[in-house]
Amino acid sequence: MTDTTRPRLRRGLAVLAAVTAAVAVSLPACSTAGAAAPAVTLPPVHAGFDYQINKPYQPPAGVRVVSRDHTASPAQGLYNICYVNAFQAQPGAEDQWPGLLLKDAGGQVVYDEDWGEAMLDTRTDKNRRAIAAKVDTWIDSCAARGFDAVEPDNLDTFDRTGLLSESDAKAMVKLLADHAHEQGLAVAQKNTAQLSTERADTGLDFAIAEECGEWDECGDYVEGFGDHVIVIEYGQKYFTKTCGGYGDRLSVVLRDRDVLSPGDAGYVRKVC
Template sequence: MPHAHRVRSRKPAVVAASLTCAVVGGLLVSSSANAAAPAVELPPANAPFDYQIGQAYTPASDVEVVSRDHTASPAAGLYNICYINAFQAQPGAEDEWGDLLLTDADGEVVYDPDWDEAFLDIRTAAKRQQVAAKVNTWIDACADKGFDAVEPDNLDSFTRTDLISKANAKAFVRLLADHAHDKGLAIGQKNTPELSTERSATGLDFAVAEECGEWKECGDYTEGFNDDVIVIEYQQKYFDETCAQWGGRLSVVLRDVLVTAPGGSGYVRKAC
């Protein structure tokens, strides 16, 4: 089951790094060593968005961009982002990962304390390659289904365990970014504002930021991604504040924390 609400890390933004890509006519053109990959299309900036990672449903008539779990199908006629849990094992799926689960000095599997999910072991280049090989099969499926982009969740796992470093996370997500680009997909940075200005290392194209208005971090994302930022807020107060400050530039949506479908008692979806 995919997740919506993540506990945020309170880390300062990093110093800006030079970018190795440019956006021309809505297409991302790479100037990196991976320049032979096909150009990918970014989500339209400031477009009405719906976050459907909990359950897919018919989008409202105003929606232009939607994010759905990789097990779902894209919405016809819209820009579709494919959600994958890339840094942690889904609950109950530990056996699928074998020795690729993170273990501590006692050999015990280490779990995310907030979501009770086992961390994946991305501490060495060899392990990163093995984990990426599995995650990239999901990226392949996203491309085959007709998605336009991929959203790998839990990039910020290094903020919830001391066993994984920021450098580990950057190196691993770069493997996913290069593969996504090879498949013609854009790839989004999920949360983790401190990495927004390190795109030359991560290879990421746009940002999906939960609660950046609440935590006053939206500017950290625009520093690295300009207006290519999608914002999800979960409280009306912060949605209103974010719309007032950023609604003219960024895609901002209010959703219920469980990202339910219309008809459910807790369903909420509003856009600026």
């Protein structure tokens, strides 16, 4: 289960921002035309992974899967995951979400204080569909530029306020997953370990788990997604632990907390 007291280290500085041996699966369509959804391709399991959601750079040798911000271009010849902030507004972008920001009883916008991001109000179907309409444009751009999957971040926003619920989050991400599948993209569950076995409700295909070794959650993700789990650790101690328990099955990487680029002071990247 998600521990709401944990540090928020999920994505560094994301405001800036091969298919070989992959497994193809057909997913049910949500198209009103009744046509079958395109087959989506999951990331290859136990493959070299790099998390580049800050600034893109030439992937290191051995990398087969990379995640980049939706404003970046995919890495040629690799499996590419497109990062989108789907449940919160980027800092300073509140005016891009008119009528869709979560407010408290006093009418004040509710913020994720760790990241300075206004939370989006997913409590009604009307709001969820309005939010999805905007996020779907990013998803469409990801598909058009050749990404293979999408990573909707902040699925766990409901864990940071009593105003949102788990059911709100599941309904929201299901809308995004259905649309992404129609575009031929697989969809990652970002964190939120307790939802891993509820894929019928979320429509999610694989997991990207931050710090699951630190919080003893890796097994929860494996229960729901098998070996289709990508793990990012930010501490050497927990990276070593995760490699010892899952390094022969899952994609595991150690990254610096700010997801820096090679040559930057503080850049860290290791694999099992």
